[in-house]
Amino acid sequence: MREIQTEKITETVRELCIRANYFLPEDVFRALQKAEASEEKAVAKDILGDLIQNADIAKEKEIPICQDTGMAVFFVRVGQEVHITGGGLSDAINEGVRQGYREGYLRKSVLGDPLERINTNDNTPAVIHYDIVPGDRLEITFAPKGFGSENMSALKMLKPSDGIEGVKRFVLDTVRSAGANPCPPMVIGVGIGGTMEKCCQLAKVALTRNLEEKNPNPFYEALEEELLDEINRTGIGPQGFGGGATALSVKVETFATHIAGLPCAVNINCHATRHMKTII
Ligand code: SF4
Structure with a gap:
């Protein structure tokens, strides 16, 4: 021992x-830079620039x-x-x-x-x-976990017959009703399967994934990309002022489930998606 x-x-x-709390993960920082570079709407571009500057100042001055x-x-x-x-x-x-x-x-x-x-x-x-x-x-x-975004998260016990279309609908409905509240651009953690509580935990674990790492399962990698694309078509944009960058990433985690169920949880995070790991 x-x-x-x-x-x-x-x-x-x-x-x-x-x-x-002081240092935004590098992958999240790079995702903000990428979003700023490709953003076409002037106000949205400015906001993304401000968020990047905010993260830079926090790092340099060692403040939250x-x-x-x-x-x-x-x-x-x-x-x-x-x-x-x-x-x-x-x-x-x-x-x-x-x-x-x-x-x-x-x-x-x-x-x-x-x-x-x-x-x-x-x-x-x-x-x-x-x-x-x-x-x-x-x-x-x-x-x-800040609660501006936590409060906009949701769980739905879908029926098996709802299938993948039901999952997509629920994720998009949750993001649309969240609007500007979770301080977009968001990171979306999606849990599919398990029991009620396991499903919510999957969605939270999804938020700790590196944004630059693709899902190892090609089926879920495609689902993540499709959902991100759809979310960025909602037009919510950075801080809700409109634009293309509503979300930086969508991450899906799955687990076995019961024949009678299809639980789906959406845990929303904000532009300040913070996490850090250490091993003792
Ligand atoms: S940026 Fe995130 S942690 Fe900060 S107020 Fe918005 S939702 Fe809360």
Whole structure:
């Protein structure tokens, strides 16, 4: 067994929280540049230029890309040969969030109870998804999620007879009704299959994919390209002012499902699609 101290995990998470909120992933940055280069509408081109400049300033001055520094979402792959020492793994991650959000001057946006609505003032608790995998390493992906875009996301339990056309219709309807609210250009994560909760998780995982990596399955690669094309024909455009760049990318994740169902989830992200991964 390989031992990993909780102090090491807390320190790693602290760094992830700060860095992911300051530094836009390179693939997202390049996607914004590409969108700006091909945008034909003047206002849209200007907005994309502003978003690129915003990301540049955040990087140079080491300040948050957006004022909404998100609810802290983690995907943690725990090697089954790893032994965590010094306390609980979830406690260590939450302590890293606490320290990172305080020391990085990141906005604390989390309420302890959804109806009492009292801020916990340290951005905890985090939402943590665990996966037990072979090996002796701990892989932590941090993806802070702003709620301008999270609020526009949706799940639909489609019928099997709805088929691929039903999936396309639902994705496009969700994007159209989101309009300018998720701060476009968006990144669209689509989950297809599984159960209700698995489907939503697939859509969120899709948002952590590298925008420049094609889907390994040619069928879903074609679906991603078709959906992106259709979404960019809606005319919503950057920040909703019209134009061609409504979305930067569409990513689809799938899982086995039941004979009686076809769940589909759409998780929308914004131009500040932030995520960062580290391996201990
Ligand atoms: S949707 Fe994204 S860009 Fe818009 S306020 Fe939220 S985090 Fe910021």
